[in-house]
Amino acid sequence: MLLRVEDIHKQYGKDKVLCGVSFTMNKGETKVIIGPSGTGKSTLLRCINRLTPADQGRVWLDDEELTHTRTNINKIRAEIGFVFQSFNLFAHLTALGNVRIGPMKVKRMNKKDATTLAMEELERVGLSDKAGAYPAELSGGQQQRVSIARALAMFPKLILFDEPTSALDPELIGEVLEVMVSLAKEGMTMLVVTHEMGFARAVADEIIFMENGVIVEQGPPKQMFTNAKHQRTGEFLNKISELYGETG
Amino acid sequence: MSFEWEWFPKLAEGLPLTLQITFSCIAIGIVLGVLLALGRVYGPRFLRGICIVYIQFFRGTPLLVQLFIVYNGLPNLGITLTALQSGILALGLNTAAYQAEYFRGAIQAVRGGQMLAARSLGMSLPQAIRYAILPQAFRLVLPAWSNEFILMLKYSSIVFTVTLLDLMGKAKRLSARDSRSFEVFLVAALFYLVLVFVATMLLRLLENRVRIPGLGAPSQHR
Amino acid sequence: MSSRGGAPIQYIVRLGPYIPNLLRATVINIELLIGLIAVGYVFGTLVALLQVYGGRALCTVARIYEWIFRSIPALVLIFLFYFGPPRFGVNVTGFTAAMFALGFRSSAYQSQIFRGAIQSVPTGQMMAARSMGMSRIRAIFTIILPQAFRLSIPGWTNEFSSVIKDTTLAYAAGFNEVLRTARIVYDTDMTLAMAVLVFVALIFMVLTLLGNAAMGFVERRFRIPGLEVPGHEKARQMSLGSSGRGRG
Numbered sequence: 001m002l003l004r005v006e007d008i009h010k011q012y013g014k015d016k017v018l019c020g021v022s023f024t025m026n027k028g029e030t031k032v033i034i035g036p037s038g039t040g041k042s043t044l045l046r047c048i049n050r051l052t053p054a055d056q057g058r059v060w061l062d063d064e065e066l067t068h069t070r071t072n073i074n075k076i077r078a079e080i081g082f083v084f085q086s087f088n089l090f091a092h093l094t095a096l097g098n099v100r101i102g103p104m105k106v107k108r109m110n111k112k113d114a115t116t117l118a119m120e121e122l123e124r125v126g127l128s129d130k131a132g133a134y135p136a137e138l139s140g141g142q143q144q145r146v147s148i149a150r151a152l153a154m155f156p157k158l159i160l161f162d163e164p165t166s167a168l169d170p171e172l173i174g175e176v177l178e179v180m181v182s183l184a185k186e187g188m189t190m191l192v193v194t195h196e197m198g199f200a201r202a203v204a205d206e207i208i209f210m211e212n213g214v215i216v217e218q219g220p221p222k223q224m225f226t227n228a229k230h231q232r233t234g235e236f237l238n239k240i241s242e243l244y245g246e247t248g
Numbered sequence: 249m250s251f252e253w254e255w256f257p258k259l260a261e262g263l264p265l266t267l268q269i270t271f272s273c274i275a276i277g278i279v280l281g282v283l284l285a286l287g288r289v290y291g292p293r294f295l296r297g298i299c300i301v302y303i304q305f306f307r308g309t310p311l312l313v314q315l316f317i318v319y320n321g322l323p324n325l326g327i328t329l330t331a332l333q334s335g336i337l338a339l340g341l342n343t344a345a346y347q348a349e350y351f352r353g354a355i356q357a358v359r360g361g362q363m364l365a366a367r368s369l370g371m372s373l374p375q376a377i378r379y380a381i382l383p384q385a386f387r388l389v390l391p392a393w394s395n396e397f398i399l400m401l402k403y404s405s406i407v408f409t410v411t412l413l414d415l416m417g418k419a420k421r422l423s424a425r426d427s428r429s430f431e432v433f434l435v436a437a438l439f440y441l442v443l444v445f446v447a448t449m450l451l452r453l454l455e456n457r458v459r460i461p462g463l464g465a466p467s468q469h470r
Numbered sequence: 471m472s473s474r475g476g477a478p479i480q481y482i483v484r485l486g487p488y489i490p491n492l493l494r495a496t497v498i499n500i501e502l503l504i505g506l507i508a509v510g511y512v513f514g515t516l517v518a519l520l521q522v523y524g525g526r527a528l529c530t531v532a533r534i535y536e537w538i539f540r541s542i543p544a545l546v547l548i549f550l551f552y553f554g555p556p557r558f559g560v561n562v563t564g565f566t567a568a569m570f571a572l573g574f575r576s577s578a579y580q581s582q583i584f585r586g587a588i589q590s591v592p593t594g595q596m597m598a599a600r601s602m603g604m605s606r607i608r609a610i611f612t613i614i615l616p617q618a619f620r621l622s623i624p625g626w627t628n629e630f631s632s633v634i635k636d637t638t639l640a641y642a643a644g645f646n647e648v649l650r651t652a653r654i655v656y657d658t659d660m661t662l663a664m665a666v667l668v669f670v671a672l673i674f675m676v677l678t679l680l681g682n683a684a685m686g687f688v689e690r691r692f693r694i695p696g697l698e699v700p701g702h703e704k705a706r707q708m709s710l711g712s713s714g715r716g717r718g
């Protein structure tokens with residue numbers, strides 16, 4: 001088992017955002033989290049790599065407890081990629097600079113090796129020709145692909161995606177999903193918050209449906225689409241399939 | 249009105265001191281200003297308090313009063329500085345307070361996601377500040393800083409009040425000697441106009457050189 | 471001699487007799503402030519109007535005017551205004567010289583405040599006024615300027631808090647404003663230098679606070695919902711009160 005999340009609770013003021021979330025992931029699996037907006041999906045992802053500290057509950061990665069206060073969280077975060085909805089590329093660095101800064105500054109790799117590595121990762125997302133471009137000179141889809149390359153360059157055990165395509169114009173979504181699909185097929189372990197059901201059907205081993213801070217239901221895509229146990233799951237899946245179509 | 253050619257070289261003798269004071273106080277201001285801004289944004293509560301009091305005092309009171317406090321006041325506490333040291337220190341402490349505010353604004357203008365992204369790569373807080381936040385804040389703050397440089401160039405003229413012979417001090421001395429004060433100060437004004445003009449051009453050049461697409465608006469001072 | 475005073479309380483006691491004089495001198499600084507703001511207002515508005523509505527030539531003249539008064543140090547300006555008029559047979563006091571020197575300089579900054587305000591009145595306002603049959607001049611005076619005036623209040627708050635500190639530069643003009651008065655006090659008793667100078671510093675902090683409160687009142691008094699400088703309220707809450715930059 002690669003990732004074990006156990007009974008995570010998180011509260012903002014009086015607002016209970018996560019109320020006991022537990023699940024596990026094996027190496028090489030892709031899981032998709034869906035659920036209405038404001039349900040705590042982003043919060044859950046951030047609790048996993050402690051960008052936000054959970055109030056209660058524990059997380060293990062490869063038998064190391066991330067939620068333990070003595071764990072060197074920076075070392076752990078280096079092993080968990082994170083892809084943001086709003087890309088968050090470093091605005092003062094080129095595409096190449098963005099991808100190699102992690103290896104250089106966190107892993108202390110020398111500049112030459114880091115550059116070679118970064119170019120390979122850019123190649124992998126199809127952007128080696130944009131290595132010298134600054135984020136402001138790239139389209140949204142290209143920026144998101146660079147940010148995936150930035151995560152990949154750290155050789156993560158797991159990548160967390162927080163709605164990677166929802167800030168993109170519709171015509172740019174495909175290129176990002178394509179990269180993600182090929183990563184899933186290469187055996188990368190990915191936990192993806194998305195409403196792109198085409199992507200879920202194609203590569204997800206499991207869909208996790210969350211509502212009001214808890215997991216309502218989880219299961220393989222086929223089962224979730226055809227005979228969901230809970231009425232809410234079916235309703236929600238129908239709704240987003242209508243809204244987002246089945247592309248991807 | 250009559251001018252003397254001799255005034256030009258005489259005034260020019262004051263230039264090195266004017267420039268020395270300007271550059272020294274700007275350097276003090278940058279270092280101290282960045283530290284104050286970091287203390288105010290990322291520091292623990294008590295440090296934030298100290299930074300705020302410092303910034304408020306130096307922004308809330310006249311620079312000339314600050315200069316006199318350093319030059320005439322500190323000896324009361326057993327600290328005696330030369331006129332030059334006093335001038336550089338007072339101007340440096342003063343500009344640091346303003347630079348700290350410009351810099352804080354720039355740090356806060358760097359989007360929050362940049363910090364999240366840096367931390368998610370495994371960077372420590374100091375690393376994230378060093379590699380993700382500061383380089384962007386420096387670029388955003390550059391127009392304000394160029395402005396500050398010009399201001400300090402002009403403000404350096406106050407050091408003549410503590411007997412220093414900068415450009416202004418030289419002008420004062422000539423005006424007393426030749427009793428053609430108006431003409432002498434017209435020439436001094438010309439010197440400052442040229443200085444400010446040249447500095448503005450050079451700073452604009454610098455701004456263009458470090459500009460990065462998507463980071464910061466084009467320069468707009470003057 | 472440095473330790474003759476002992477406890478701070480002793481300094482305060484010894485400072486006591488000089489305080490009335492210092493406060494009287496402060497009134498002179500305030501008079502200077504009012505005078506120079508008035509001079510700056512009249513000429514600043516004029517320059518702004520020339521820049522926005524004047525032709526090309528007038529606009530250039532206005533810009534050169536601004537550039538000159540912004541580039542020459544205040545002290546040089548004060549001396550020019552002090553020694554200049556007598557060369558043409560007009561005698562001036564130090565106060566008048568300082569008031570006009572700092573006033574003209576302030577006009578070069580106030581013009582920008584006012585120009586910015588005029589330009590941020592939406593162009594639709596002018597079109598609407600003209601479509602009602604108003605002449606251009608009438609539209610400027612009845613529609614544009616009243617709005618611009620309100621939009622420029624925050625800028626003036628800043629201007630005020632900037633020039634109030636620079637009134638001490640009139641020290642060089644040789645009349646008894648507060649800093650020269652302080653100097654006279656400690657020239658007779660050097661051990662009082664720190665005490666009297668800190669007292670003067672405190673006077674200015676109080677004046678700045680009072681001034682900000684007064685301008686805040688003016689701002690609320692003339693406030694019209696929906697007619698605000700974008701982002702002003704937020705900037706105000708984030709900054710440490712208005713302490714405008716002096717200009718040297």
Ligand SMILES: Nc1ncnc2c1ncn2[C@@H]1O[C@H](COP(=O)(O)OP(=O)(O)O)[C@@H](O)[C@H]1O
Binds near residue numbers: 012037038039040041
């Ligand atoms: N930093 C925060 N401070 C306060 N409330 C927050 C914060 N982050 C998220 N929330 C709240 O937590 C709830 C869940 O947010 P989020 O995890 O972003 O939901 P989702 O990603 O499922 O749309 C929302 O109601 C949101 O307002």
Ligand SMILES: [Mg+2]
Binds near residue numbers: 041042043162163
């Ligand atoms: Mg979210």
